[in-house]
Amino acid sequence: MQDAKIAVKKNKYFGKFVLMVFVTSCVVILFSSIITKVRQDRFRMQESKTMLEKQAAQLAAENSILDREYSALKSDPVRIEQEARNQFGYIAPDEVTYSKYNFHIKSTTKKEPAKAVSQNRWKAFLFECPFPWQFPALIVLIAAAYYLISYHCEYRKLHQSNC
Numbered sequence: 304m305q306d307a308k309i310a311v312k313k314n315k316y317f318g319k320f321v322l323m324v325f326v327t328s329c330v331v332i333l334f335s336s337i338i339t340k341v342r343q344d345r346f347r348m349q350e351s352k353t354m355l356e357k358q359a360a361q362l363a364a365e366n367s368i369l370d371r372e373y374s375a376l377k378s379d380p381v382r383i384e385q386e387a388r389n390q391f392g393y394i395a396p397d398e399v400t401y402s403k404y405n406f407h408i409k410s411t412t413k414k415e416p417a418k419a420v421s422q423n424r425w426k427a428f429l430f431e432c433p434f435p436w437q438f439p440a441l442i443v444l445i446a447a448a449y450y451l452i453s454y455h456c457e458y459r460k461l462h463q464s465n466c
Contacts, residue, residue, distance in 0.1 A: 316461075320454045327446045335439035 375382040387393045 316454055316457060320450050323450050324443075324447050327450075328443045331439045331442050331446075 376386065
């Protein structure tokens with residue numbers, strides 16, 4: 304009779320243990336998925352910010368070059384004469400002109416390889432992979448170990464008091 308009571312209490316404690324591990328796991332997984340989404344959004348925004356800053360710097364440099372060219376075309380007589388000769392074929396008296404080929408080659412932009420964001424290997428391992436479940440899994444394992452140890456201690460207290 305007493306063994307049946309102990310078995311019922313043991314099953315009740317074990318059910319509580321399983322329920323606590325399940326609830327803890329669900330909470331940790333929920334929060335870690337939310338944190339992962341926020342972290343990935345922040346990482347994407349940081350990448351787009353750096354890309355836009357590079358684009359802005361490149362466009363500012365291009366704009367300054369075009370401004371200098373515009374001012375030269377507007378006021379520099381040597382540049383005006385050069386463009387008139389190149390674009391429209393104007394020549395001065397007593398000059399001989401030779402036809403030449405006008406090749407318009409566009410330059411390609413070189414893309415830089417992506418650099419590693421984090422230099423700390425442990426931080427990258429725990430937090431910066433696409434699905435960083437290592438850290439939440441560690442929390443779940445620690446919680447499960449704590450619940451298992453507390454379950455074992457309570458079982459021993461219960462078993463020793465009834466013997």
